[in-house]
Amino acid sequence: MDLRNVDLNLLVAFDMLMTERSVTRAAQRLSVGQSAMSSTLNRLRKLFGDPIxxxxxxxxxxxxxxxxLAEPVRELLTGIENVLSLRNEFDPATAEHTFTIIANDYLTMTFLQPLIARLSIEAPGIRLRIYPTGDDFADQLRRHRVDLLIMPQEAFEEHTEFHYHRLFRDRYVVAVxxxxxxxxxxxxxxxxxxxxYLAASSGHRRSLSEMQLDFLGVPRNTEITAGFGMAPFLLRGTxxxxxxxxxxxxxxxxxxxxRLLDPPVPRLQPITEIMAWTNRTDAVPAHRWFRQTLIDLAAENDEA
Known part of the structure; x- marks a missing residue:
């Protein structure tokens, strides 16, 4: 096949179709009409001689x-993106870029909020889209619907499938x-x-603390279950x-x-927060800068 006669944009469309498994959603992600996307699918079928x-x-x-073809095409597009991005210098003070992140309320309040304040001064053109942690968080990252995933390593068994970096550890305390x-x-x-007892949860998922207490055989007189971001505010007067x-x-x-107290459970383990990303953004200057900013912020918090 002569590459001069092939529209390489078809590979971009193919990758998006394989990611979304929907003509409608692929069209939305590529900002084209559904009829145009259907026409592109027909061109892909002709190119590969297959219904796709x-x-x-x-x-x-x-x-x-x-x-x-899905993985080879994704690797090819990632290579092209990396080659093109390496030609560009990234200046956070003047750049305009949006990063998409999956993180829970706890991380947003304690870790990302200081980042947001810093970006407003040092990188005013940088925007963040922070999505809550759902049951499909790994698939969201795998399908490149988000750039970065930040969550406890203990709750992310598949983290070794991706690039990842340990940010910080945090222990549990008793609050009354x-x-x-x-x-x-x-x-x-x-x-x-x-x-x-007020049991913390993360959406429909039980928290790591609750799973640890069950594993250690620690009984609780559970009367309330609530999201762990709200839990401290529900204790007043109770x-x-x-x-x-x-x-x-x-x-x-x-x-x-x-008030905060040391837990009376000696074997209660802390959590280790990590960030994970895909090969697609690994070498992109903007993303490398953003990840390093998060690493630096985590280090500063540990020193404080």
Missing amino acids: MTRDGRTLVATPLAES DKDHPEVGEDITLEQFSTLP RLVTLVHERLARQVRDAAGI
């Missing part, structure tokens, strides 16, 4: 040939109302197990106790009216 996508009820299913009538400067395991990340707890302690 076939309809099964209301869904499109990739053919075996298309599945075999600052005027709790039954808890003094310390809390015993018996108190922790019998007082009304007998509730909860586990919360120390960075978040210290940041909201005064506003929430809480």
